[in-house]
Amino acid sequence: MRDEWTAFEVIRPDGAGPVVLVCEHASARIPSELRDLGLSEASRHSHAAWDIGARDVALAMSAALDAPLVAGTISRLVYDCNRPETAPDAIPALSERHTVPGNEGLDAGARRDRCVRVHDPFHAALDALLDGRTDRPALVTVHSFTPVFHGRRREVQLGFLSHSDDRFARVALAEAGTRHRASLNAPYGPGDGVTYTLARHGEARGLPTLMIEIRNDLIDRPETAAQMGSHLATVLCRALAALDEAAA
Template identity: 35%
Template sequence: MSEVADFLPGTPGSELLLVADHTSNRVPADIDLGIPESLMHQHMAVDIGVDPLAREVAARLGCPAILATVSRLVVDLHRERDELNAIPVISDGHPIPGNEALTPADRERRLERFWDPYHRLITETVERLRPRILFALHSFTPQLATRPQEKRPWEVGILYNQDVRAAHIAIDLLKAEGIVTGDNQPYSGQDLNATMDLHAETRGLPYLVVEVRQDLIGDAAGVRRWADRLTPILQRTADALA
């Protein structure tokens, strides 16, 4: 494990690569966000359930995986580098005082420390392994604290921007299994797709972004159940693109 990512080597020749930008709520000891510890266990700090799910899915697929090891509140690795929310000053209605106090030079140093090496690792891994598809795993809340009236009924969401190849295959497969599936829901990949835009869209590399509702993978039993359901669909999606 490095300061920015945990690399799981997988099985040589798998031709698949999994990335997960929000698997950790870790805040380095020299960074003070100025928020209560309780918030570090909520979705604003980490994609709940994704770390164990990503590890289980990667093991079953035999594929390499890159799992972030820093909280999205330190640096949101799933944002464009120059985007303000790459270092959020507010999240789901909660101000982040430690980030509000950063000078432009402080921001640049933090991006150089975390964002740059994380995305460099993905770039180097893609160039070295030449996968035929990238998978990304995230989780989403049943509802945002700032929008309690907006329920999110989907069990899984598939997000995409311009490249729809893998997404359309996976959506059909998920629905055929009776899984309540969001097509570019609970939000659109045309609005938020930074990691796949950078590492897949620019290369013409097929990709699949999978969002799982966090209450479904909040414990070990849920992780196993959804690894059982998702792994064969991910494999079938990759095979369909061969």
């Protein structure tokens, strides 16, 4: 039986494809000792707790690309693995309209404990996976976002995000075509503090990096998530080929 504080799973660890996938917000699970963080059932299953559909998309991409996938297994409301320990929203007391009572008033020791139990093992697993590669795979993180945020409708359907090196993101956007309303660095960008994993594990190693954001009404069923995963796997293959051609 997996310990309740196990923070990650590695799927297809021996995958030899040209991409390593990450899904930090793949789970809404909250360890029982935290008593649901004081959240209502609706909040525990909302997008505030996890990226709806992202894990299913990442699984489909992993299968299509023979790509290893490191996925989070604890809710981002416990600790957001796409944030450093110093980020105030690593353990949010408020996520959009959802108040998180179990995160209010945490002292430095309690915050440090959450980091040690969730953030550290997750990122150690990703480090170990990347350190074990003898090639230079692209690092791609998979996320989803809500159709409406703070009362405003988001028209963009796909976002291709970068940290400081946007070459992979720009090529992926071009290869995505017109099937979806896609944009560069939308609905978030590096200025929003969302590219921590890309910077820490990808750019630090000189790897091509990309964060994919998908509007969650497009992937909230297993079949639509699988279709999106297949489409994005094709986009990544074409984008990587274009990058290789440009570098030749």
